[in-house]
Each structure stands twice: as structure tokens, then as C-alpha cells.
Amino acid sequence: MLSAILSMLGLGMVSSILLGVASRVFYVYEDPRIAEVESLTAGANCGGCGYAGCSAAAAAVVAGEAPPSVCIVGGPESAAAIAAVMGMDPGTAEPRVSENECTGGKRAANKYDYMGVPTCNAVAAMYGGRRQCPTGCLGYGDCIKVCMFGAIEMGKDGYPVVNQDKCVGCGACEAICPKNIIRVKTMSERLFEFNSIDGAHAPCTQTCPAQINIPKYINQIKNGDYEGAVNTIRERNPLLLACGRVCPHPCEDKCRRGVVDEAVSINQLKRFVADYEMNSGRRLPIPCAPSTGKRVAVIGGGPAGLSCAYFLRRVGHDVTIFDDNPELGGMIRYGIPEYRLPKKVLKWETDGILNMGIAHKPNMRLGRDFDLGSLVAAGYDAIFLGIGAWKDYALNIEGNDLDGVYTGISFLTRFAAWQQGVSNDPVPVGRKCVVIGGGNTAIDCVRTLVRLGAEEVSIVYRRTRNEMPANKVEIDAAEEEGVNLKYLFSPNRIIGDDNGRVVGLEVQEMELGEPDESGRRRPVPKEGAVQIMETDMVVLAIGQGPDVSFKEAEKGKRGGELAITKRETIDQVDPRTLQTNIPYVFTAGDAATGASLVVEAIGGGRRAARSIDLYLSGKPVTPPVNDLFKTHIPGSIFESVEGVTKKKRIEMPELDVATRIKSFDEVDQVISEDDAKKEADRCLFCCTTCYNRDDACKI
Amino acid sequence: MEYILLAISCILINNILLAQFLGNCPFLGTSKKMETAVGMAMAVIFVLVLAGVFTWCVDTYLLKRFDLEFLRTLSFILVIASLVQFVEMFLKKSIPALYSGLGIFLPLITTNCAVMGACLINIKEEYDFMHTLVASFSYAAGFGLALILFAGIRERINLGRVPKPLADTSIGLVTAGMIALSFFAFKGMV
Numbered sequence: 001m002l003s004a005i006l007s008m009l010g011l012g013m014v015s016s017i018l019l020g021v022a023s024r025v026f027y028v029y030e031d032p033r034i035a036e037v038e039s040l041t042a043g044a045n046c047g048g049c050g051y052a053g054c055s056a057a058a059a060a061v062v063a064g065e066a067p068p069s070v071c072i073v074g075g076p077e078s079a080a081a082i083a084a085v086m087g088m089d090p091g092t093a094e095p096r097v098s099e100n101e102c103t104g105g106k107r108a109a110n111k112y113d114y115m116g117v118p119t120c121n122a123v124a125a126m127y128g129g130r131r132q133c134p135t136g137c138l139g140y141g142d143c144i145k146v147c148m149f150g151a152i153e154m155g156k157d158g159y160p161v162v163n164q165d166k167c168v169g170c171g172a173c174e175a176i177c178p179k180n181i182i183r184v185k186t187m188s189e190r191l192f193e194f195n196s197i198d199g200a201h202a203p204c205t206q207t208c209p210a211q212i213n214i215p216k217y218i219n220q221i222k223n224g225d226y227e228g229a230v231n232t233i234r235e236r237n238p239l240l241l242a243c244g245r246v247c248p249h250p251c252e253d254k255c256r257r258g259v260v261d262e263a264v265s266i267n268q269l270k271r272f273v274a275d276y277e278m279n280s281g282r283r284l285p286i287p288c289a290p291s292t293g294k295r296v297a298v299i300g301g302g303p304a305g306l307s308c309a310y311f312l313r314r315v316g317h318d319v320t321i322f323d324d325n326p327e328l329g330g331m332i333r334y335g336i337p338e339y340r341l342p343k344k345v346l347k348w349e350t351d352g353i354l355n356m357g358i359a360h361k362p363n364m365r366l367g368r369d370f371d372l373g374s375l376v377a378a379g380y381d382a383i384f385l386g387i388g389a390w391k392d393y394a395l396n397i398e399g400n401d402l403d404g405v406y407t408g409i410s411f412l413t414r415f416a417a418w419q420q421g422v423s424n425d426p427v428p429v430g431r432k433c434v435v436i437g438g439g440n441t442a443i444d445c446v447r448t449l450v451r452l453g454a455e456e457v458s459i460v461y462r463r464t465r466n467e468m469p470a471n472k473v474e475i476d477a478a479e480e481e482g483v484n485l486k487y488l489f490s491p492n493r494i495i496g497d498d499n500g501r502v503v504g505l506e507v508q509e510m511e512l513g514e515p516d517e518s519g520r521r522r523p524v525p526k527e528g529a530v531q532i533m534e535t536d537m538v539v540l541a542i543g544q545g546p547d548v549s550f551k552e553a554e555k556g557k558r559g560g561e562l563a564i565t566k567r568e569t570i571d572q573v574d575p576r577t578l579q580t581n582i583p584y585v586f587t588a589g590d591a592a593t594g595a596s597l598v599v600e601a602i603g604g605g606r607r608a609a610r611s612i613d614l615y616l617s618g619k620p621v622t623p624p625v626n627d628l629f630k631t632h633i634p635g636s637i638f639e640s641v642e643g644v645t646k647k648k649r650i651e652m653p654e655l656d657v658a659t660r661i662k663s664f665d666e667v668d669q670v671i672s673e674d675d676a677k678k679e680a681d682r683c684l685f686c687c688t689t690c691y692n693r694d695d696a697c698k699i
Numbered sequence: 700m701e702y703i704l705l706a707i708s709c710i711l712i713n714n715i716l717l718a719q720f721l722g723n724c725p726f727l728g729t730s731k732k733m734e735t736a737v738g739m740a741m742a743v744i745f746v747l748v749l750a751g752v753f754t755w756c757v758d759t760y761l762l763k764r765f766d767l768e769f770l771r772t773l774s775f776i777l778v779i780a781s782l783v784q785f786v787e788m789f790l791k792k793s794i795p796a797l798y799s800g801l802g803i804f805l806p807l808i809t810t811n812c813a814v815m816g817a818c819l820i821n822i823k824e825e826y827d828f829m830h831t832l833v834a835s836f837s838y839a840a841g842f843g844l845a846l847i848l849f850a851g852i853r854e855r856i857n858l859g860r861v862p863k864p865l866a867d868t869s870i871g872l873v874t875a876g877m878i879a880l881s882f883f884a885f886k887g888m889v
């Protein structure tokens with residue numbers, strides 16, 4: 001008996017001493033929190049979390065890759081305890097949810113008839129599936145079978161639908177899907193996704209500079225899910241009220257339906273849901289990721305700055321917007337007139353963005369009140385420059401300094417500031433006014449002058465209507481409102497009287513000659529055809545560029561090194577990352593591209609936000625892989641579209657001319673719910689190559 | 700020749716999983732994916748060879764010498780558990796590549812009945828040191844063989860149409876039974 005006890009004791013001693021020594025000799029440092037977290041998991045090693053056992057899950061939590069709620073067996077108690085160890089709020093880490101990105105895998109034609117084992121993996125093994133479409137959902141629901149939480153169901157149209165409330169983000173579906181269609185991502189990952197060359201995108205989505213998933217929101221409108229549609233748009237564009245009103249909708253130019261009859265009225269639909277949210281009196285919540293503690297200074301509160309700030313805030317960074325003007329919006333507040341975008345509407349929209357927890361410092365001008373160096377000193381980790389294009393190009397002709405001569409942007413902004421009560425310096429309006437130029441600025445000037453009671457308003461443009469860069473609907477509206485459009489005239493000189501006041505404008509008639517480098521036919525003067533127009537006010541609106549005068553003030557300092565192009569726009573290392581030559585400074589919008597569009601600025605703002613996020617997390621700032629940048633997927637733009645019956649698009653309601661020219665009331669009105677549904681029904685819900693034919697199964 | 704016969708008998712005829720029905724929990728637990736099955740098989744081979752040799756030494760030089768055979772089970776548990784812990788620490792520090800391959804499986808087999816069982820069988824059969832070495836390796840190889848075969852079959856089953864009530868473990872057990880039956884064909888070979 002004694003020997004038994006002794007030998008067991010001896011054996012035990014030897015083992016424990018050996019282990020004790022070994023633990024010293026073979027010590028490897030491991031974060032003690034891993035063990036602590038592991039002890040708080042259920043210890044079932046079930047793998048339901050998607051990690052190889054509880055210890056792997058614990059390591060992932062400590063590495064910040066998994067949320068405290070990772071243990072699905074442990075439930076909320078375990079999540080709370082783990083969060084306490086990690087010093088986080090439970091549930092603040094961004095949840096990952098799964099989403100099936102294909103919504104019409106059945107529409108493509110069959111390559112072959114398949115009667116084998118009904119699983120996606122089996123059919124995918126045979127030439128990548130039985131359908132012609134290389135990217136579509138195969139529809140056998142391997143993801144449904146593999147989901148341990150019953151979060152995926154087969155939708156009525158034959159493709160799996162994820163119930164996002166049940167999804168725990170374990171990633172089993174993503175791992176089993178042979179086509180990489182069902183994907184598990186965090187909100188931040190979704191927000192910073194860009195269209196890719198090998199993706200499944202409708203022609204409209206490919207064309208939209210902000211890359212909104214257009215068929216998705218139109219489908220939501222069709223199903224009456226207006227809030228869902230708003231959220232879909234907000235994943236790509238925070239300024240839906242503004243865009244719904246002023247966007248020249250390049251998407252509609254490439255709409256596949258346009259090949260059959262008329263393009264879907266995409267922008268009207270956007271405006272419809274945007275107005276629906278505003279009029280419902282309830283702001284939809286905009287979820288934001290937990291705070292990262294990084295701070296970003298956004299300079300310029302125009303569309304580019306607002307978009308960049310919005311996306312950075314949504315992924316958890318702290319953002320402050322510095323703007324020269326008292327209110328946010330930039331050119332869409334001080335340039336685009338009230339009758340196109342009521343300032344009340346814009347205010348509702350910008351307030352919603354500030355409500356997310358973004359700070360706004362008004363009346364702060366870069367180069368006057370602060371410089372880049374002072375922002376760095378104040379602890380900002382990155383800077384976004386979205387200062388827009390606020391400097392009018394000068395027209396060097398005789399008399400451009402006479403009394404009664406204005407430039408486009410300064411006229412519009414001065415008037416807007418007065419109209420919005422910011423200044424008490426009204427612009428004296430002439431009787432017979434002439435605006436020189438053919439862009440949006442020129443058109444907005446004439447339409448504003450009409451409303452201000454000028455008796456005769458003309459536009460002088462040196463090419464024809466086809467070459468005019470302004471939005472076509474704007475030109476139509478100006479014409480309806482009685483503006484006299486003089487095409488193929490170029491100003492020679494402005495004539496003044498003895499007091500230095502404008503009395504006339506000498507114009508030269510032109511004709512179109514050979515095309516120039518921009519592809520437009522160059523206007524050449526017609527021999528001897530010179531006219532004098534009687535006028536008492538001339539507005540020069542021949543274009544505008546960024547005002548980079550802040551560089552003067554920063555000479556010799558960091559900001560002075562910022563590279564500027566010949567066109568005075570801010571230079572970028574790569575237009576797809578929008579990083580400048582100073583690594584922590586990023587840019588987008590008119591400041592980066594020269595005068596462009598609101599959507600362009602919004603898309604650029606998101607792109608820059610992605611780069612800033614990469615920069616802040618210490619990753620290399622590289623463009624998205626397979627980025628679909630300003631091109632279309634080959635083969636996705638069709639010459640002809642079969643199997644669709646013609647149907648007219650919905651007309652846009654607008655104020656009649658006689659009433660509208662007397663006030664600054666909004667001209668374009670919103671379409672009715674019925675019309676919105678009808679219009680949504682016209683959409684073909686395109687993918688890269690498939691679309692809904694009349695006879696094929698509809699989504 | 701004798702060793703070859705011993706190996707064949709341990710791998711095929713007395714297969715630890717299919718003929719002795721030891722180590723069933725990892726058999727069902729880690730056979731869903733080929734990758735994990737291979738990892739597990741390697742870990743078992745590694746641990747079983749070590750454990751077989753160690754327990755043989757303990758048995759011969761300690762228990763037998765002092766007439767303490769009744770303490771066999773107890774002391775084997777102690778020895779195997781400490782051994783696995785030791786090896787785990789050693790690998791983590793010295794051969795991290797091997798550790799990352801076997802790592803998560805090692806603790807899982809600390810108290811595995813296949814390991815324990817094989818060690819006890821070695822003693823019961825009164826093998827000498829070389830026989831113990833060969834037998835331990837072969838039992839482990841047999842375990843690996845059965846596990847990998849089974850994982851392959853289960854991956855196929857996943858593609859097939861399995862009635863709901865039979866899904867997953869149930870069909871796994873049925874299949875295991877059938878493989879075991881087929882292994883019975885080796886009986887009487889040696």
C-alpha cells in the first residue's frame with residue numbers, strides 16, 4: 001500500500017516538475033486575455049462561430065477580428081462578460097451579416113439540362129453551372145443547408161434570401177457557395193465596396209458615378225418598401241433629396257430600357273422615396289460602426305465633403321467639417337437656385353448628416369483662419385480637401401471691368417447669400433440682361449434673372465445647343481421661361497458709357513469648323529457678321545475652377561507642397577484613391593476634377609473616405625481590386641433588347657411657366673405614389689447580361 | 700516479417716476504430732472535412748507513438764517491478780496527459796509550423812480512449828519494446844486510415860439527398876457501421 005502511494009506520488013511529482021520546467025523553458029507570450037475570453041465562451045468547441053474551436057474564437061476576439069458576441073452558444077451573458085474583459089460595449093463590434101447579391105439567377109438561358117445531385121457544388125463542377133450566366137446564383141441552396149441558424153430560406157423566386165435578424169455572420173454560407181455570390185460582410189465593408197469588372201451590375205449602376213444599386217431600390221419601390229429603398233440609396237449617396245432634384249442622371253442615358261422605348265425615370269423614383277422619407281416626418285436611423293477614435297478634418301461642406309464625412313462617420317471615425325460659409329451644402333446651397341433645390345429641403349438633409357455626430361465649424365476658411373499644419377497640430381489624423389470650384393474664369397475682353405458686369409458664380413452666390421439672409425448686399429438687377437456661357441451656371445443665372453424681373457434675358461453662347469454642357473432639361477426650362485438663346489455668337493467687347501456703366505455688348509457671329517481636341521466642332525468667326533446688343537447688365541459665366549489661393553498663405557509650410565495641376569485642380573497620385581502628394585491629405589469633388597456634377601462629387605467623397613479609412617488603419621492606400629472606373633463591363637451595353645413591350649415613361653409634374661417665373665418656388669414636383677409604382681414596374685431589373693423579359697419569370 | 704504481420708493486423712484486422720470501436724468521438728467529430736481529418740490523423744499518430752513507448756516504459760520499469768499493476772489505468776492517464784501537455788508546449792516553442800498544423804487537435808486527444816486503449820492493449824499482449832513501437836504506430840495509422848476514408852465518404856454524403864431524420868450524425872453512424880462490417884472481411888487473414 002505504501003509503495004503504491006509513494007510511486008503514484010513520485011510519478012505525479014516527476015510529471016509536474018517536468019511540466020513546470022517545460023512551461024518556463026518553452027514559454028511563448030500569449031495575450032492573457034485570450035485565456036480569459038476562452039474561459040467565458042461556452043467551451044463546447046462546436047465551431048458554430050466559424051472558428052476552429054473556442055480558443056481560436058477567443059484569439060480572434062482579442063485580435064479584434066470577432067465581436068464579443070462571437071460565442072453563439074454562450075448567448076448575451078457570455079457576450080457581456082467578454083466585452084467587459086475587452087473593455088468594449090457588448091455588441092459594439094460591427095456584426096457581420098450575409099447577403100445574397102444575386103436576385104435573378106433563373107433568368108439566364110440554360111446551357112444544358114441538369115438532372116444530377118441537386119446541390120450547387122455538384123452543378124458548379126460541371127462547366128460552372130447549367131446557366132449561360134457566369135455570375136448568377138445556381139439556386140440549389142447549399143447555403144440554406146449549411147446554415148446552422150436557419151437564417152437562409154429559399155425565396156419564392158428560386159434564389160436564397162437571408163433573414164438578417166437570424167444571421168450571426170458565421171460565414172458558413174460564404175464558404176460553401178461555389179460562385180462567391182452569398183457574402184458575409186460588415187456594414188463598413190459594404191459601404192466601401194466598389195463596382196468591379198467581374199461583378200454583376202446593371203448598366204445604370206455601372207454608369208452612376210456614385211454606384212447606387214439602382215435596380216435594387218427600384219425593386220423595393222415596386223414592392224412598396226420605400227424605407228428599404230431609402231436605405232439602399234444611402235449606402236452610396238447621402239444626398240438623395242438634393243440628387244433627386246438636380247442630378248442630370250447619366251444613369252438614364254445608359255438605361256437598357258432606353259433601347260426599347262424610353263429610359264426608366266430613375267431620378268424621379270429616387271426623388272419620390274427621398275421626399276417620402278422627409279414628408280413622413282421620421283428620419284430613418286443611419287447606423288454607424290463603433291468609434292475608432294481616429295479624427296478626420298473635412299475642409300469644405302459641399303457634396304464631396306458631406307459625402308466623405310458621412311461615410312467616414314458611418315465606419316466609426318470622428319469627423320469635423322470646416323467650411324468657409326455659414327451653412328453646409330457648398331455650391332448646391334449657394335450656386336443652385338432656390339427654385340431648383342429649396343433650401344429648406346437641403347437643410348433637412350444636411351441636418352440629418354450632422355445628426356450622425358459630425359461636428360460643423362462654419363465660417364472657417366482654409367488659408368485665412370487655419371492651415372493644414374494647424375489641423376495636424378490639433379490632432380487630426382487625416383485631412384480631406386473638398387473646396388469645390390468657386391473661382392470664375394476671367395474673360396479677357398475689353399470692358400470686363402465696367403459697372404454692371406458680373407461673373408457667374410459671384411453673382412449667384414452673392415444673390416443666394418442675400419436671399420438666405422446671410423448678407424444685406426443685394427445685386428442690382430438690370431432691365432436687359434445678357435449672360436455669356438453655356439453651362440449650368442449660365443442657365444441658373446438667366447433663370448434667376450427672369451425671376452428677379454428683368455425684362456429681357458439672353459444667353460450668348462459660341463457653339464450650338466448640342467454642344468452646351470448644361471443639363472438638357474435646364475435649357476428647355478430656360479427657353480420656356482422666355483430666355484432668348486443666341487447660339488453661335490461670341491462676345492467681342494463690352495461697351496460702356498461715360499460713367500463707366502454697361503450699355504451694350506458687341507458680338508461676333510460664328511460658324512462651326514473642324515473638331516477640336518475635345519471632339520466638339522470648333523467655332524470660327526463668320527466674316528463681317530458683327531452685332532451690337534443693347535444691355536445694362538452682363539454676366540460672364542464661362543466656367544469656374546478651384547480657388548487654390550490658400551497655397552499662398554501656406555508658402556514654405558506643409559500645405560505649400562500640395563501639388564496642383566495646370567488647370568489649378570488639386571493633383572492626385574491616383575484618381576482611384578484620391579490621395580494627394582501629401583499622404584494624409586485626400587481630395588475629391590470639383591476641387592479634384594474641375595467643375596463637374598453633384599453625383600460625381602458624392603462618388604468621389606466615398607472613394608476618398610475609403611482611402612482615408614485604409615490610411616487610418618495603417619494599410620496601404622491602393623485602388624479597389626478590379627475597379628470598374630469610368631467604364632462599362634464589356635458586353636453589358638446592348639444594341640437591341642428583345643422581348644419587352646413598349647410603354648411610355650411617367651411625365652414629370654411641374655409648375656406652369658406663368659406662375660413659376662414670378663417666384664422662386666420649386667418648379668419640378670414630385671410624382672405620385674401610383675406613378676412611382678407604375679414607373680418602377682417599367683424597370684427591367686437588369687444584371688450584367690440578363691434582364692426581365694415580358695414572358696420570362698419576373699423577379 | 701513478424702513486424703509486418705503485426706502492422707497489418709493492427710491496421711486492418713484489429714483496426715482500433717472499426718474493430719475495437721475505440722475513439723468514436725473524434726471519429727464522428729472530426730470527419731466532416733478532409734482537412735481536419737488529415738490533421739487529426741497526424742496528431743493521433745504522433746501522440747500514440749509517444750504515449751505507447753512511454754507507458755510501456757512506465758509499466759515495465761515501475762509498475763511491474765513494484766507489483767503495482769492495479770495502478771495501471773491511473774498512472775497511464777497521468778503519464779499520457781502530462782506527455783501531451785509537454786509535447787504541446789515543446790512544439791509551440793520549437794516547431795511552430797508543426798504546432799499550427801496539429802495544435803488544436805493535441806488537447807483534444809489528451810484523454811482520447813483510442814490512445815489509452817492502444818496503450819493498454821500493448822501491455823495486455825505483453826509486447827516487448829519494438830513490438831510496442833510498431834503496434835502503437837500501426838494502431839494510429841489504422842485510426843488515420845479509417846478516419847480519412849470516413850471523411851471522404853461523408854463529404855460525398857453531404858452532396859447526396861439524405862432524409863431529414865437521418866441527417867448528419869445518424870447517417871454517419873450508419874455509414875461507420877457499414878465500413879466496420881466491410882473491415883470484418885479481413886478477419887482470419889493473419
Ligand SMILES: Cc1cc2nc3c(=O)[nH]c(=O)nc-3n(C[C@H](O)[C@H](O)[C@H](O)COP(=O)(O)OP(=O)(O)OC[C@H]3O[C@@H](n4cnc5c(N)ncnc54)[C@H](O)[C@@H]3O)c2cc1C
Nearest residue numbers: 300302303304324330331365366387388589590596597598
Ligand atoms: C450654378 C451651378 C449649377 C449647378 N447645377 C448642377 C446640377 O444641376 N446638377 C449637378 O449634378 N451639378 C450641378 N452643379 C455642379 C455641382 O454643384 C458641383 O459639382 C458640386 O457642388 C461639387 O461639390 P464639391 O463638394 O466638390 O464643391 P462645392 O459644392 O463647391 O463645395 C465646396 C465647399 O468648400 C467650401 N470652401 C471653399 N474654399 C474653402 C476654403 N478655402 N476653406 C474652407 N472651405 C472652403 C465652400 O464654402 C463650399 O461649401 C452646378 C454648379 C453650379 C455652379
Ligand code: SF4
Nearest residue numbers: 204255256683684686
Ligand atoms: S431597366 Fe432598370 S436596371 Fe435596367 S438599366 Fe434601366 S433602370 Fe437600370
